[in-house]
Amino acid sequence: MTTDTVGGVWTYSCALAASLAASGAEVTLATLGPRARADQHEMLRDSRIRLIETDLALEWQDPEGRDFANARGVLTALEAQLRPDIVHLNSFREATLSWRAPTVLVAHSCVNSWALACRDSAWLSEPRWTRYTERVAAGLNSTQAWICPSQSFHDDIVEIYRPRSPGAVIWNGIAASAFPNRKRQLIFAAGRLWDRAKNIEVLAAAAPGLEWPVQIAGPADADPSASISWLGPLPHNALRRRLQHAAIFTSPALYEPFGLSVLEAAAAGCALVLSNIATFRELWSGAARFFEPGDSQALHRILAELCADDFGRTRLQRAAYEQSLSYSLARTTSAYLKLYEGLLASNRPSPQAGQIEVHA
Structure with missing residues (x-):
């Protein structure tokens, strides 16, 4: 192989x-x-x-x-x-x-x-x-x-x-894991800043004014925004630990043939906020909130709503986890x-x- x-x-x-x-x-x-x-x-x-x-x-x-x-x-x-x-x-x-x-x-x-x-x-x-x-x-x-x-x-x-x-x-x-019991007030994302397809600049534009911290894992030449904590590349085990703690995972990607990081986030019980592209619709309809990938204001609005809505966030976390079991x-x-x-x-x-x- x-x-x-x-x-x-x-x-x-x-x-x-x-x-x-x-x-x-x-x-x-x-x-x-x-x-x-x-x-x-x-x-x-x-x-x-x-x-x-x-x-x-x-x-x-x-x-x-x-x-x-x-x-x-x-x-x-x-x-x-x-x-x-x-x-x-x-x-x-x-x-x-x-x-x-x-x-x-x-x-x-x-x-x-x-x-x-x-x-x-x-x-x-x-x-x-x-x-x-x-x-x-x-x-x-x-x-x-x-x-x-x-x-x-x-x-x-x-x-x-x-x-x-x-x-x-x-x-x-991926291998199934138990639904996590505790989550932190944290929004998490993963992607290479230099890869235009990851569309990280839209998340950078959406982050200011959010009540919860936003963290991004992945290589970058410089931090994209003062409102984001850029973690740099993380070993796979460290990435999975972050996902276990994060309450929300977001991907503003323009392009994803599958999106393993999204699946790992769902399996870790994160609420998913995803760009409205065909792959994500195919795999996560009914288990995620969607926004147009160029609309940073819509992304900010959805993230702010989920930060404030304990019931809606928990429901979305459970839906994402259950959908992940299909994969x-x-x-x-x-x-x-x-x-x-x-x-x-x-x-x-x-x-x-x-x-x-x-x-x-």
């Missing part, structure tokens, strides 16, 4: 790989891009997962494909060494390699859909990004199965790349195992589930 350490793909990969390993699969994670930090290694500490760090370039950081020939050599050698039953790819262009094992491509994000959501797409016509688009499309048409974590993002992929096969949707999932890690793992087994059955006599190996 390939992975990267830059965003939520690492959290997804670690959770899924650990769950697959617990079911009896032998799993090797191979990183592309920057190496895992010490706190990211900690997320694999209690699992039986083997980690290989390749130092290969991420496709969106290498749109020209300058590192692709190197990737071909490294990943082909890994497959020859590990002899996997399934190759699970959490990226696009690597699906165009001549794999011996069946491949599953999971589309977590792409540059084109990001740019369209941010309404900043003129540069996509540059030759290097045209090449990137061609490789993404080729990856979707080369793999035996491609997956998206939401129907909304699946529809975006179909609209942009027109893949030959229909693809499928498997929602991301369980067990359900996600079961869906992937079923997919793997189907691919194996179409290539050769299907082994027992406990004998499946997932490598890259």
Whole structure:
């Protein structure tokens, strides 16, 4: 299973790989891009997962494909060494390699859909990004199965790349936890300030005048507002502890193919205040308050109402928590195992589930 350490793909990969390993699969994670930090290694500490760090370039950081020939050599050698039953790819262009094992491509994000959501797409016509688009499309048409974590993002992929096969949707999932007993008067958010899609400036504009403190976790070059406490990047365990304490979680995102941080907030019993985008509507209708992503005044108004309304806030917290149970890690793992087994059955006599190996 390939992975990267830059965003939520690492959290997804670690959770899924650990769950697959617990079911009896032998799993090797191979990183592309920057190496895992010490706190990211900690997320694999209690699992039986083997980690290989390749130092290969991420496709969106290498749109020209300058590192692709190197990737071909490294990943082909890994497959020859590990002899996997399934190759699970959490990226696009690597699906165009001549794999011996069946491949599953999971589309977590792409540059084109990001740019369209941010309404900043003129540069996509540059030759290097045209090449990137061609490789993404080729990856979707080369793999035996491609997956998206939401129907909304699946529809975006179909609209942009027109893949030959229909693809499928498997929602991301996390391990369930007990509903927390106590919450603090705290509004919490997570996102990279430099990522336009996270739309943090709208929260910065909404924060002044709120009675409760607003905290944001994520990398930033400078604090966006005196009304916000910017926590910087947090290890995953520290982020989860913050969510356990926060009464409200908000995401003003312009773009989220799934939004694992929202799911983790809901599972921690936070009341959700989310931007009115298709993904959030799909996953959280009836369990969140919504606002137009450019409307900081509407966001301020909803946050102020929830800070003052104990009953409404508690009801929303319970609704978010109950909805989060629909996105369980067990359900996600079961869906992937079923997919793997189907691919194996179409290539050769299907082994027992406990004998499946997932490598890259």
